[in-house]
Amino acid sequence: MSRSLNLAVIPGDGIGDEVVTEGLKVLDAVLAGADVKVGTTTYDLGARRWHATGETLPDTVLDELRGHDAILLGAVGDPGVPSGVLERGLLLKLRFELDHYVNLRPSRLFPGVETPLANPGTIDFVVVREGTEGPYVGNGGALRVGTAQEIANEVSVNTAFGVERVVRDAFARAQARPRKKLTYVHKHNVLVHAGHLWRRTVERVGTEYPDVAVDYLHVDAATIFFVTGPSRFDVIVTDNLFGDILTDLAAAITGGIGLAASGNVNPDRTAPSMFEPVHGSAPDIAGQGIADPTATVLSVAMLLEHLGLTVEASRVVDAVSADLAERGPAKRRTADIGDALAARVAGA
Numbered sequence: 623m624s625r626s627l628n629l630a631v632i633p634g635d636g637i638g639d640e641v642v643t644e645g646l647k648v649l650d651a652v653l654a655g656a657d658v659k660v661g662t663t664t665y666d667l668g669a670r671r672w673h674a675t676g677e678t679l680p681d682t683v684l685d686e687l688r689g690h691d692a693i694l695l696g697a698v699g700d701p702g703v704p705s706g707v708l709e710r711g712l713l714l715k716l717r718f719e720l721d722h723y724v725n726l727r728p729s730r731l732f733p734g735v736e737t738p739l740a741n742p743g744t745i746d747f748v749v750v751r752e753g754t755e756g757p758y759v760g761n762g763g764a765l766r767v768g769t770a771q772e773i774a775n776e777v778s779v780n781t782a783f784g785v786e787r788v789v790r791d792a793f794a795r796a797q798a799r800p801r802k803k804l805t806y807v808h809k810h811n812v813l814v815h816a817g818h819l820w821r822r823t824v825e826r827v828g829t830e831y832p833d834v835a836v837d838y839l840h841v842d843a844a845t846i847f848f849v850t851g852p853s854r855f856d857v858i859v860t861d862n863l864f865g866d867i868l869t870d871l872a873a874a875i876t877g878g879i880g881l882a883a884s885g886n887v888n889p890d891r892t893a894p895s896m897f898e899p900v901h902g903s904a905p906d907i908a909g910q911g912i913a914d915p916t917a918t919v920l921s922v923a924m925l926l927e928h929l930g931l932t933v934e935a936s937r938v939v940d941a942v943s944a945d946l947a948e949r950g951p952a953k954r955r956t957a958d959i960g961d962a963l964a965a966r967v968a969g970a
């Protein structure tokens with residue numbers, strides 16, 4: 623039975639364009655053999671549009687995005703846009719409006735990839751970061767700004783509803799993996815109100831998953847284990863801010879930002895999920911054709927997996943794995959990496 627995929631593509635700024643081109647190249651190659659037609663609509667959003675029109679995410683565009691099966695994003699931003707404009711006006715708005723309450727960030731140390739760790743062991747875990755609550759909701763304010771008496775509040779919002787749904791998602795993911803292990807990370811000795819809600823929720827939902835082994839780490843201890851023994855991790859569930867910080871560390875131990883993929887997922891499928899490399903628009907290397915598109919290609923694999931195309935998703939991941947093993951530490955050009963990966967998935 624033939625199937626069609628309707629994708630929205632937001633290349634964005636800087637290297638966003640360059641890496642998305644390669645991601646789509648690999649997507650086309652892996653689906654060429656399958657009976658799947660891909661239609662893409664490209665949306666011009668990001669710094670370029672903001673400079674030209676002052677718009678970040680017009681409602682009409684948001685409505686159109688809702689009509690797609692999934693969204694592929696490159697990266698947005700440039701140094702000329704004030705801090706927070708695109709984060710709040712575009713990226714966080716998409717997360718809130720499309721209810722991307724699971725921010726999924728897998729970390730795998732592929733053979734041949736350099737890591738700063740002396741004894742990395744096997745690294746293969748996924749961080750389930752809460753995506754719509756915590757200190758990111760914009761609940762706060764400042765008094766006496768600019769004076770010596772300034773008071774700035776940034777409130778971390780944690781609701782029973784929001785914590786439960788992400789914890790449930792993490793348990794389900796842990797159960798589906800061979801090791802069936804869930805580590806929840808917080809700081810409940812100090813952040814007692816939010817921490818205790820998280821702890822009680824994990825304990826309660828955990829009774830429905832007796833085959834999943836659960837452990838807890840304070841976030842500071844978790845950073846130590848990321849460096850001294852990351853093979854202990856399988857699925858990690860944590861709040862929005864801790865997840866942000868931990869996943870940058872996770873990228874650093876598994877070959878860096880050029881390889882880190884992510885998904886902003888709406889598990890209930892009430893709106894399209896969005897897949898993107900963790901890195902930004904990298905203005906320092908934009909336009910040179912040297913950005914590594916691998917993180918975007920791995921994000922494409924996550925997109926395929928989310929849409930149920932699991933065979934194709936594994937073919938993309940296997941191609942990346944084989945390519946990295948062969949490539950070693952050598953630097954290659956953006957398009958050469960994309961071509962090599964496209965050839966591998968097509969030949970598989």
Ligand code: ATP
Binds near residue numbers: 904906913
């Ligand atoms: P943002 O605020 O958008 O997250 P940032 O300033 O944190 O941006 P990035 O744009 O991710 O940072 O870039 C951080 C560093 O990593 C830069 O030196 C950049 O050149 C490098 N970098 C980012 N992405 C890639 C990539 N795909 N390939 C190679 N180098 C990259």
Ligand code: MG
Binds near residue numbers: 901902
């Ligand atoms: Mg960054």
